[in-house]
Amino acid sequence: RILFNGRLADVEEIKLIYTILRDLDKVKISVPNQQLLLGEIEDYGKDQIIRRHVTVTPGFDVDRKKVESVLINAVKTVEDVLDDPKPYVWINSFKDYAVEYQIFVFINNITDLPLIESNLHKAVFDACEQNDIDISTPLLLKKVED
Numbered sequence: 380r381i382l383f384n385g386r387l388a389d390v391e392e393i394k395l396i397y398t399i400l401r402d403l404d405k406v407k408i409s410v411p412n413q414q415l416l417l418g419e420i421e422d423y424g425k426d427q428i429i430r431r432h433v434t435v436t437p438g439f440d441v442d443r444k445k446v447e448s449v450l451i452n453a454v455k456t457v458e459d460v461l462d463d464p465k466p467y468v469w470i471n472s473f474k475d476y477a478v479e480y481q482i483f484v485f486i487n488n489i490t491d492l493p494l495i496e497s498n499l500h501k502a503v504f505d506a507c508e509q510n511d512i513d514i515s516t517p518l519l520l521k522k523v524e525d
Contacts (some may be wrong), residue, residue: 380489383410387492403493422488425433430485431496433503435514436477443478444446446507446512453506459495469488512517 380389381400388400388408398409398415423429433454437446447468454466464485472481482503486495507514 390474412491427488432481432483434481436479436510449506453502454484457498459486459488473518
């Protein structure tokens with residue numbers, strides 16, 4: 380499984396002039412090998428462990444330890460998240476009105492990657508909502524004068 384031109388696809392056959400891919404919607408894609416040589420390709424393999432993440436931006440007023448605990452517990456409910464390596468949380472940056480946290484997880488079921496990522500986002504969203512952690516980032520609104 381590779382990520383090519385923003386699409387996840389399985390390599391079905393490599394021929395002399397082109398490579399045949401099949402995307403997750405089962406669409407067959409024939410790519411000239413020259414194009415593959417010019418672009419960047421992410422190889423997800425078949426049995427690799429890969430790291431994925433979900434980003435949230437609660438306000439500065441939310442306790443850091445609470446956010447980290449809620450995020451860790453949320454991703455543990457997603458079936459395909461591995462116990463080893465363990466999920467972990469980073470503070471990625473400070474925004475104008477919020478702290479940007481990233482929860483990192485590891486998976487090895489590459490076939491269901493889009494579904495797993497969706498389930499991760501759902502679990503994080505639900506857990507934040509259940510624990511009164513507002514993850515919406517406020518917009519900076521410009522006051523319009525009359």
